[in-house]
Amino acid sequence: MEVYEVNKHKENDYDVPMQDLSKEDDNQGYFNSNYNYKYQHAGSFVESKSGRVLLVIIIVIILLSFGILMGLAIATLYEIGKVQSCDSMNGAVLGAVSSTTSNNNNNDNDNHNDNNPICSCSELVYEMRFMQGQLNQVLNKTVACAVDDNSEILNATETLLKATGDSAQKLINIVNTLSNLQDTSTSTAGVASDILLVAKQLLVLHNDSTALPTSCKQVKQEQPNSPSGTYILSTASGDGTYETYCNMGELCGSGGGWTRLAYLDMTDATENCPSALRLYQSGGVRCCGRPVSGIGSCASVQFPSNGISYSQICGRVTGYQFASTDATVTGNLNSNYVDGVSITRGSPRKHVWTLISGWSDTHNVNPCRCNQQPQAFIGNNYFCESGNPTSNTGQTLFVNDPLWDGQGCGSLELTCCSAPGLPWFHRDYGSTTTTDYIELRVCGDESTANEDVTVGLYEIYVQ
Template sequence: MTQRLLALHNFSVALPTSCKEIEQEQPSGMYELASFNETYEAYCHMEELCGSKGGWTRLAYLNMSDFSETCPSGLRLYQSEDVSACGRPLTSSAGCVSVQFPSNGISYSQICGRVTGYQYGTPDAVHSGFTPNHNNLNGDYVDGVSITQGSPRKHVWTLIVGFTDQTNSDNIYYNCPCSTGSTQHIQSFVGNHYTCESGNPTTSISAHLYTSDPLWDGQGCSSHEAACCDIPGIPWFHRDYGNATTTDYIELRVCGDEGTDNEDTPVSYYEIYVK
C-alpha cells in the first residue's frame, strides 16, 4: 500500500517531488510523488544506500524471478532451468537494445544501482577486433550492459562479460580487462567505472546460457578474476557528481559486437536509484 505522509492530508501542503524530500524517519516503500502537475507512485529507499543516507528514488526495476514479470519492450526472453532473463532479439548482427527510464523531473546528483545478468555463448568483453565502434559510446563498444544518462549520452557505468574466468594463452585476448594476464584495455570514456565478470568456468566454447554463476555480483570469481570482484560496494555501482545536478533520463542498453547465435548478455535483475 502506498505510504502517505500525514502532511499530505492537508491539501495546502504540496506533494514531494522526490524521495529526498520525504522525512528520513519514514520507512522505505511506495510513495506518491508530484511531477509536472501530475502524480505518480515511486519506490523510496529511505535507508543508507551506496554509502549515502536515505531518500533515494527508484527509477528502474526488473526482477525476472517474479514469474508475473515480463521483459521490457524490445528485449527477448531467455529461459533455462530456473533462470529467466531478457536479452537482445535474435539477430545475426552486432548492436544494442535500449530501455529508458525517465527521471520524472527529479533533479539528482547521484546514481546508485545494480544489475544481474548471465553469459550466453562467447562474449569477448571489450575486445577491439570485432566492432568498428570500440571507442564509440553510442555503439556496441561492449559485450554486456551500458548505462548512460541523457542525450547526447554520458557514460555512467559499464557491466562487461568476458569469455571465461580461466587464463591460458588463447583466451587472454577475450577475458575481462581486470583478470590475470588479460591484454584488453578499457576505453577512456569508461575509465574505472565498470564491473566485469565471466560466467564460464571452463576454457571451452559452448552456445548456451551459463546459469551457475550470475554476473556482476562479486560472487563465484576464480582466482584469475579476483581483482574483478574486489571492488568496494559490489554488486552496487555508484556515481556522485557533487554539486552538478541533472534531470536526464537513465538508459540501459544490452549490447553485443556479434550476433546472438554467438553471444549475448541477458539481464535478470536491475534496480537503479537517483538522489
C-alpha cells in the same frame, strides 16, 4: 442511413441509438412512435426529469460519502485521545502508499532505524488534525465540482465512489485498531501514515498533485523517520503523479532518500522483459537479452527522471552469459563497444557505468582484463566477470554463475571481483545536478546466435 429528428429546431451532435434511451415516456424524452428509425435526438433526454433526479442523487451520494469519511476521522481522533502512550512517529509518511506493511524485501541495503522510543501522543493528534484538514480540502473540492457539467460528473462518479468506499474501510480498520490500544503498547507508527494516505489519494482524484512531494529526498527531509516503501510522488512540473519505491536507508555510502527510476527482477514470475528485450529461459532461470540479430547490436531501455534533479546515481545489475562473450571491443560510447551492459544518462550519451562479460573466468581468451584500463571513456567505472568456468562455450546460457555479483570468481577475475562497492555501482557528481533520463543498453559485437548477455535483475536510484 435514415435519421429521424425529434427536435428539429436544435441542431447538434447529441444523437444516440434509440435502444440506449429509456423506453418509458416521461413526456420530454423518448416517446413511442410508429416510425421504425434507428436514431432519435437525445438533447431533451439530458434535460429530462430523470436526468435532473440522477444528478441530485449523485451529488447526495458524494456528499454522504465524504460525510462518512469526516465522521470516521473524528472518531479516530476520539480514540487516539484515549491512548496513554504511543511509539515513535516512524510511520508518519508524507505521501506513502504503504507504511508498516510496506514490502521492503527489494533492498538488501535498507538500514533505516527501527528503534521505537516512546513519544507523546499529542504529536499523533497533531498529525491527525492535519489530516482532517486534508479531508476538508477534499470535501471542498468535491462541492466545487458539483456544477452543471452533468456528463463529467457521471464519468467520474464510479471512480470517486470506489475510492471513498475504500478509504472509509481503511478508516474503520484504523478506529478498530485504536480502540484496542488503551491497555497495550501496540505500535501506532502506521496509523498517521494510513490516514494521511487516504487524504492524499482523494486529493489525487481531484488532480491536486501540489499536495505531494516530488522526490524521495524531499519526503526524507520533511519526515526524517519515513520508512522505505512505495510512495506517491508528483512530477516536478506538477502536471501528474506516479508511484515509485523510495529507499530511506543508506545506499552507496549516502543517507536515505533515494528515488528508484528503474527496477526489474525476473525471479518474480509476474515480471516480463521490457518490450525492447527478448526472454531467455534455462534451468528455471528467466532473463532478458537482445532481440534476435544477425549482427552486433544494442537493445535500449530508457527510464525518465520525472524532473527530479539529482547529483548521484546508485544501482546494480545482475546478468548471465550466453555463449562466447568477448569482454570489450573497439568503438565509442554510441556503438556496441562491449559484450555486456552500458549505462548512460541523457542525450548525447554520458557514460555512467559499464558491466562487462568475459569469455571465461579461468582461460586466458578474451577474459576480464582486471589490471588494464578499458576504453578511456569507461575509465574505472566498470565491473567485469564471466559466468563460464570452462574453456568451452557452445550455445549455453551459464545460469550457475551470475555476472557482476562478486561471487564465483575464477583466478583471472579476483581483482575485478574485489572492486569497491560490488555489486552496487555509484557515481557522485558533487555539486553538479541534472534531470537526465537513465538509459540501459544490452550490447554485443556479434550476432545473438554467437553470443549475448542477458539481465535478470536491475535497480537504479538517483538522489
